[in-house]
Amino acid sequence: MVGLKMRKMVKKKIAGVCLCLILGLLFIITESKIFLALLSFLLMIIVIEVIRIGLLKKKCSFQLLMQTSGQKKEILKGKLIVHNNSIFPVIDAYCKLHVKNVLTNKGYAINVPFALKAKHSEEFPLEIISEHCGGLRITVDQVNYLDFSRSFKTTKIIGTSIKSTIFPNMITENNRWDFSARMNQDSTVYSEYKSGHDPGEIIGHKEYSPGDNIRYIHWKLTAKIDKTMVKELGFPVDDTFVLFYETKLPHENITPDTLDDYAAQFASIALYLVEQRVLYTIAFYNSEKKSCEFHKVGSEQELYNIFTDLFDQVRVVDDKSSLNDCLFEEEQFGVLYYFALDEVVIPNTINHEVVVIPYLTKGIENEE
Structure with a gap:
């Protein structure tokens, strides 16, 4: 489909150039002012279109709004808001959006065609369906402006992006995992690996070192092994x-x-x-x-x-x-x-x- 559109556009460009050459050649041969007027009119239209699209590239802005969350395989609604602050209308254009699921690293493109009056804003609805859960990143990659004859295309990179989350379908039978x-x-849960300062649990014994509380010296163990041993207190887990x-x-x-x-x-x-x-x-x-x-x-x-x-x-x-x-x-x-x-x-x-x-x-x- 894209290749077909490109071929049509190339054909129109060639036809436009050929028309200008033919009018110019006819004027040279016949010296008729009619052919000169037609050629001048055609060139004037081209100049006006170049100025119009150039202003549109500077004066148009884009805003994305989307539901912040949704479920997979259900419609996620949003809208693309286009603001045309130019004195010229948007005759024919389309935005290229890219939707990417960060979880699966898969994405696809959406083309949103639009036309807009001068000094006017309009909302264009969007509907996105994700086959998988994950974080979606919807980006306005670029906007393409076409001239009135759809012979020439001018592209402007936008990069406006928005995020949305697609939640998974929850599984109800979770008791297969016994928590x-x-x-x-x-009761209080204590770490099996880390000692602390809670006397409610004794996790082991260690040799006395400066700073240890003498209240927790294990006297029987100390006498038995002839080393000063203290109790290792439990570390409560939050x-x-x-x-x-x-x-x-x-x-x-x-x-x-x-x-x-x-x-x-x-x-x-x-x-x-x-x-x-x-x-x-x-x-x-x-x-x-x-x-x-x-x-x-x-x-x-x-x-x-x-x-x-x-x-x-x-x-x-x-x-x-x-x-x-x-x-x-x-x-x-x-x-x-x-x-x-x-x-x-x-x-x-x-x-x-x-x-x-x-x-x-x-x-x-x-x-x-």
Whole structure:
């Protein structure tokens, strides 16, 4: 279709040049003022069109408005607002929009044709349907102005962009993952790897060092091994859970459907925990900022705000998990649930209990 339009435009350009040459040649041969007048009129129209389109390129502005969120396979409504501040009308033009899903790294183009009166603004409706969940980036790449005969096209790069989030279809049967043992704990949870200052839990013993409180010297153990030993006190954990979302791709062959299902699995469990009134943290590696982000979740609104950021993460291919890029020493939690896209080797630098939840396709596809 694009090639056909280009061929038609080239033919019209050739025809216009030939017409000018013929009129000029006829004037030279016949010295008739009629041919001179026709040639002058044609050249004047060309000059006016060049001036008109030049002003339009400077005086037209574009604004995108779109729903901030929606569901996959449903219509996401928006509009393109065009402001023509020129004294000339827009006779024939079209905007080229690009829609990209950051989660799947797939995109497509949309052409929005428009015509506009001088000194006038108009809204042009947009409807976008995404086959997969993820962060959408809708960009007005460029605008193309055509002359009245559609023989010439002038392009201006715009670059105006807007974001929207397509949420996954939630899976209702999330009880296949048993969090009940930890969710029902009323007592304080202590770290299994880090000592602290809470006498409510003794996690071990160590040799006395300057600064240790003598109140916690273990006298029987000290007498037995002839070394001054003190009790290692527990480190209370504020958030029992950390759900870790993988933002790296183990290989290039991960399909959009797989990424969509993975996001649905993660989001469904995260929502399930909120519904059970469990306080927890979502963690993921931000490849653009090159840092690990931790977001505490206390309500459904907070969770969906996190999803907006989570599904907009640019993914890179790396055979190592993004767990290798995160530091967990300062984070207080009891267990880290890692949602794996593929087989993964847990780095030995993580001094926390790590539970790997493999990516499950069975049951997810049937929910669609």
